[in-house]
Amino acid sequence: xxxxxxxxxxxxxxxxxxxxxxxxxxxxxxxxxxxxxxxxxxxxxxxxxxxxxxxxxxxxxxxxxxxxxxxxxxxxxxxxxxxxxxxxxxxxxxxxxxxxxxxxxxxxxxxxxxxxxxxxxxxxxxxxxxxxxxxxxxxxxxxxxxxxxxxxxxxxxxxxxxxxxxxxxxxxxxxxxxxxxxxxxxxxxxxxxxxxxxxxxxxxxxxxxxxxxxxxxxxxxxxxxxxxxxxxxxxxxxxxx
Numbered sequence: 001x002x003x004x005x006x007x008x009x010x011x012x013x014x015x016x017x018x019x020x021x022x023x024x025x026x027x028x029x030x031x032x033x034x035x036x037x038x039x040x041x042x043x044x045x046x047x048x049x050x051x052x053x054x055x056x057x058x059x060x061x062x063x064x065x066x067x068x069x070x071x072x073x074x075x076x077x078x079x080x081x082x083x084x085x086x087x088x089x090x091x092x093x094x095x096x097x098x099x100x101x102x103x104x105x106x107x108x109x110x111x112x113x114x115x116x117x118x119x120x121x122x123x124x125x126x127x128x129x130x131x132x133x134x135x136x137x138x139x140x141x142x143x144x145x146x147x148x149x150x151x152x153x154x155x156x157x158x159x160x161x162x163x164x165x166x167x168x169x170x171x172x173x174x175x176x177x178x179x180x181x182x183x184x185x186x187x188x189x190x191x192x193x194x195x196x197x198x199x200x201x202x203x204x205x206x207x208x209x210x211x212x213x214x215x216x217x218x219x220x221x222x223x224x225x226x227x228x229x230x231x232x233x234x235x236x237x238x239x240x241x
Contacts (some may be wrong), residue, residue, distance in 0.1 A: 017130045019129070021129055028226075032220070033125070039121060041116075046206040050072040052068045055068075059093065060091040061091070067083045071174065077099035110162070162213055179193075
């Protein structure tokens with residue numbers, strides 16, 4: 001995406017750098033700044049998460065021993081194993097227990113999109129600030145910006161809803177509902193109680209920022225469309241007999 005606007009930057013002799021922050025005071029530039037900021041929060045709140053699920057296990061010679069399973073982005077839970085209650089594995093009745101589910105595709109799609117958007121916004125802001133005159137004079141740059149804006153809004157829609165669904169499944173796979181599916185907890189003399197799971201408030205926030213990004217990019221389609229002068233061209237065509 002960044003490469004679609006960067007040709008302007010590598011031809012300074014032809015384009016001519018003219019620093020002008022005026023476009024940032026217009027909706028087109030101001031919204032781009034918000035998109036840049038919100039993309040940072042989107043990938044930071046999702047990609048930086050670390051948590052753990054904790055159980056209390058009682059078995060042979062063990063009483064209320066804490067066992068944990070630590071998980072983090074990109075949430076390949078099926079590779080996360082609970083620690084053993086004791087070195088003897090409850091007299092041999094405790095086997096390796098893994099969490100269920102692999103949600104890496106949805107999580108990585110969401111974070112990768114946010115990072116690409118972050119980079120594109122930087123490139124776009126450089127063009128807006130330093131090459132505003134070229135952007136306004138050469139219609140191919142607004143058209144490129146418009147195409148990327150429409151595609152990005154659609155990708156935010158897909159990635160946010162996919163990540164929201166994955167997050168709901170992650171909560172199920174790390175919550176109290178996992179105990180009935182643990183075979184080792186069904187062994188005679190063994191009891192398991194759910195203790196806690198790390199709060200996923202930051203992951204909830206990431207979904208919110210995904211929705212905000214979707215709204216921002218969707219709303220920005222109109223302002224980029226206006227700069228592309230397509231609406232003026234269509235009005236001119238409709239007025240001609």
